[in-house]
Amino acid sequence: MFQQADAYGAPVWPPAEGEQRPMMHFDFQVGNPDAANFPVQTLQQVRDLLCVRRRRTSRRQ
Incomplete structure (x- = not known):
C-alpha cells in the first residue's frame, strides 16, 4: 500500500x-x-541498538 505525503521532503x-x-x-x-x-x-532491540550507536557516532563528530 502506498500513501501520498503532500509535504514530502527528500532525505x-x-x-x-x-x-x-x-x-x-x-x-x-x-x-x-x-x-x-x-x-x-x-x-x-535492534532499533534501540542502532539509536544508541547513532547517538555515540554523532557525539564524536
Missing part, C-alpha cells in the same frame, strides 16, 4: 540540521499476535 545525506533525515518504515500484518511477539521484541 539528505549526510544529515543536515533542519533537513529530512534518511529513515525506514515497516508495517507488518500478522494473523497471530502472540506468535509475532518474539520477532517484534527482536526488532525493537
Whole structure:
C-alpha cells in the first residue's frame, strides 16, 4: 500500500540540521499476535541498538 505525503521532503545525506533525515518504515500484518511477539521484541532491540550507536557516532563528530 502506498500513501501520498503532500509535504514530502527528500532525505539528505549526510544529515543536515533542519533537513529530512534518511529513515525506514515497516508495517507488518500478522494473523497471530502472540506468535509475532518474539520477532517484534527482536526488532525493537535492534532499533534501540542502532539509536544508541547513532547517538555515540554523532557525539564524536
